[in-house]
Amino acid sequence: MMPYSFANEIACQKNDTRKHKTKMNIKLVKAESRSDIASLAELAREIWRQHFTPIIGASQVEYMLEKFQSVEAITSQLENGAEYYIACLANEPVGYTGLVPDVANKKMMINKIYLRNSCRGIGIGGYMLNFVEQECKKRKLGKIWLTVNRFNHGAIEWYSRKGFETVNEVKQDIGNGFFMDDYIMEKRI
Numbered sequence: 001m002m003p004y005s006f007a008n009e010i011a012c013q014k015n016d017t018r019k020h021k022t023k024m025n026i027k028l029v030k031a032e033s034r035s036d037i038a039s040l041a042e043l044a045r046e047i048w049r050q051h052f053t054p055i056i057g058a059s060q061v062e063y064m065l066e067k068f069q070s071v072e073a074i075t076s077q078l079e080n081g082a083e084y085y086i087a088c089l090a091n092e093p094v095g096y097t098g099l100v101p102d103v104a105n106k107k108m109m110i111n112k113i114y115l116r117n118s119c120r121g122i123g124i125g126g127y128m129l130n131f132v133e134q135e136c137k138k139r140k141l142g143k144i145w146l147t148v149n150r151f152n153h154g155a156i157e158w159y160s161r162k163g164f165e166t167v168n169e170v171k172q173d174i175g176n177g178f179f180m181d182d183y184i185m186e187k188r189i
């Protein structure tokens with residue numbers, strides 16, 4: 001496992017209208033081993049069931065977990081160029097981001113960016129996004145893009161605040177009668 005960094009100073013605003021600085025022991029760990037992949041799949045099950053059931057329904061959540069976030073699915077994605085980083089707060093996995101670099105077209109896809117419910121709104125997502133932006137600069141990729149469910153309003157608002165623009169919408173048939181009904185958003189680096 002490759003740690004990204006430790007103990008970063010970030011703005012903490014949870015339950016507090018005053019902006020103050022606090023030390024949080026955050027690190028990003030590049031997922032490589034089978035146990036890393038098992039941690040990712042476990043986080044996905046917890047976060048997707050909590051967050052996406054009200055948006056797309058329980059049966060689509062279970063279908064998508066099996067298709068995209070099972071140990072087998074993540075292993076295959078890693079073998080095909082995807083990268084996953086697990087966000088650890090005080091050494092506890094609390095979320096993750098999944099990236100798909102596209103060197104030929106000089107762009108990076110954020111394929112996944114998720115945090116446990118109890119760890120949202122205190123800057124960890126911003127920390128992961130900042131890491132992705134630094135990686136883009138290092139690799140000379142000029143754009144980050146992603147898809148987000150059209151009804152995932154909180155995330156759309158968050159991406160907009162972080163400088164992403166909606167550039168298109170797409171409805172993908174993912175089988176079994178299910179669709180992903182998404183906006184495409186992008187940010188130039």
Ligand SMILES: CC(C)(COP(=O)(O)OP(=O)(O)OC[C@H]1O[C@@H](n2cnc3c(N)ncnc32)[C@H](O)[C@@H]1OP(=O)(O)O)[C@@H](O)C(=O)NCCC(=O)NCCS
Nearest residue numbers: 051113114115120121122123124125126148154155157158
């Ligand atoms: C979207 C997500 C990754 C953002 O990470 P986060 O750690 O909660 O966000 P941060 O604490 O870094 O950013 C908070 C900032 O965004 C703003 N914000 C706006 N809407 C927000 C929302 N719904 N949730 C959290 N912050 C939100 C806050 O006011 C704050 O603003 P500031 O930077 O100007 O102070 C995280 O909330 C999450 O996992 N959401 C559920 C899963 C999801 O929808 N993922 C995206 C799938 S496409």
